[in-house]
Amino acid sequence: MKAAVAKSAFVAAAIGFVGNGLPVWAETPLPPSQVRADLAEMLNGDGLHVVLCGTSSPLTDPNRANACAAVIAGPDIYIIDTGPDSWEVVARTGLPGAQISAIFLTHFHSDHIGALGEFRMNTMVAGRNEMLPVYGPVGVSRVVEGFNAAYAIDAKYRFEHHGVEVIDVEAAPMVPHEFGSGFGAELDKEEVILERDGLKVTAFQVDHDPAHPAVGYRFDYKGRSVVIGGDTAKSANLVENAKGADILVCDSLSVPIIRFLQQSQSAVGNSRLAKILEDIQSYHASPIQCAEMANEAGVGLLLYTHHIPSAQVTNPVYMQGVSDVRPAETWRIGNDGTRVSLPVGTGEMAISEMLEAQ
Numbered sequence: 001m002k003a004a005v006a007k008s009a010f011v012a013a014a015i016g017f018v019g020n021g022l023p024v025w026a027e028t029p030l031p032p033s034q035v036r037a038d039l040a041e042m043l044n045g046d047g048l049h050v051v052l053c054g055t056s057s058p059l060t061d062p063n064r065a066n067a068c069a070a071v072i073a074g075p076d077i078y079i080i081d082t083g084p085d086s087w088e089v090v091a092r093t094g095l096p097g098a099q100i101s102a103i104f105l106t107h108f109h110s111d112h113i114g115a116l117g118e119f120r121m122n123t124m125v126a127g128r129n130e131m132l133p134v135y136g137p138v139g140v141s142r143v144v145e146g147f148n149a150a151y152a153i154d155a156k157y158r159f160e161h162h163g164v165e166v167i168d169v170e171a172a173p174m175v176p177h178e179f180g181s182g183f184g185a186e187l188d189k190e191e192v193i194l195e196r197d198g199l200k201v202t203a204f205q206v207d208h209d210p211a212h213p214a215v216g217y218r219f220d221y222k223g224r225s226v227v228i229g230g231d232t233a234k235s236a237n238l239v240e241n242a243k244g245a246d247i248l249v250c251d252s253l254s255v256p257i258i259r260f261l262q263q264s265q266s267a268v269g270n271s272r273l274a275k276i277l278e279d280i281q282s283y284h285a286s287p288i289q290c291a292e293m294a295n296e297a298g299v300g301l302l303l304y305t306h307h308i309p310s311a312q313v314t315n316p317v318y319m320q321g322v323s324d325v326r327p328a329e330t331w332r333i334g335n336d337g338t339r340v341s342l343p344v345g346t347g348e349m350a351i352s353e354m355l356e357a358q
């Protein structure tokens with residue numbers, strides 16, 4: 001049954017194997033109707049899956065939402081970061097909002113939290129009937145309380161308009177779950193923050209200085225594992241916590257492209273933007289550093305996200321040199337809607353891309 005689910009769910013995507021540590025795959029994107037049907041099948045099967053619901057960063061890109069990933073473990077959906085526009089991507093993938101069990105925030109830069117209120121509202125409209133837990137390091141209570149306050153009037157409007165049969169206004173609020181009171185001073189901490197139905201979620205510190213605290217998350221489910229690195233420079237603690245994972249989702253910044261933009265802005269007298277473009281180079285890993293971390297941790301697939309600048313991610317300069325560090329078939333540029341599936345009880349890995357509606 002499990003094998004059948006994996007095969008039919010991703011029939012158009014070749015199945016790879018990670019037994020030798022080097023997954024291989026080929027893919028044919030599925031049409032949207034097929035993606036939605038397969039998502040339903042995926043939620044009824046037993047596997048660990050990651051779906052990217054935002055792969056951009058604060059530099060503008062009309063084709064990508066900001067930071068967001070969905071991790072699906074068995075029937076439960078977890079969202080990691082809620083960057084601006086990311087709810088729309090979640091909706092387009094067909095993921096059922098009422099089945100979102102919790103949200104995890106890596107840190108509180110706006111490109112990771114901007115759509116938190118939209119997740120609160122849209123999961124309520126989709127039929128969520130329990131308050132929504134939001135996990136995060138110290139500071140998450142303040143963020144969640146702020147979004148709860150900002151969206152309370154909206155929930156009241158919808159309740160009064162659509163009625164109690166449609167809107168469970170009592171369940172509308174999000175509930176903060178704050179952890180890691182010792183995080184921030186040292187960069188070698190981790191903490192198990194959730195264990196449920198075979199899933200273990202571990203938060204660990206990363207290096208996004210001066211943004212403190214900043215964490216990544218590791219999801220272990222019945223022998224399969226996905227690590228979401230969050231925003232970080234090259235980090236020994238990320239390597240430690242990604243050891244042997246099937247998938248590492250890594251943020252990246254192209255230093256040559258950002259330097260070029262920085263110099264261009266400086267040349268035209270835009271010293272404000274030039275300064276920002278200089279500053280951001282210190283707290284994100286480069287694509288090559290992501291590959292080095294993936295190699296050191298021995299992960300199967302390196303999946304790039306949070307591209308800086310994402311509008312240039314397909315420019316050959318962006319990933320230049322990565323395949324010298326890590327074989328080309330073991331890394332991939334993530335897109336909004338990229339989906340990787342890890343069926344339980346196998347070494348299989350399947351990947352597919354979401355197509356926009358025709």
Ligand SMILES: [Zn+2]
Nearest residue numbers: 109208211231
């Ligand atoms: Zn950040």
Ligand SMILES: [Zn+2]
Nearest residue numbers: 067109111231
């Ligand atoms: Zn960010």
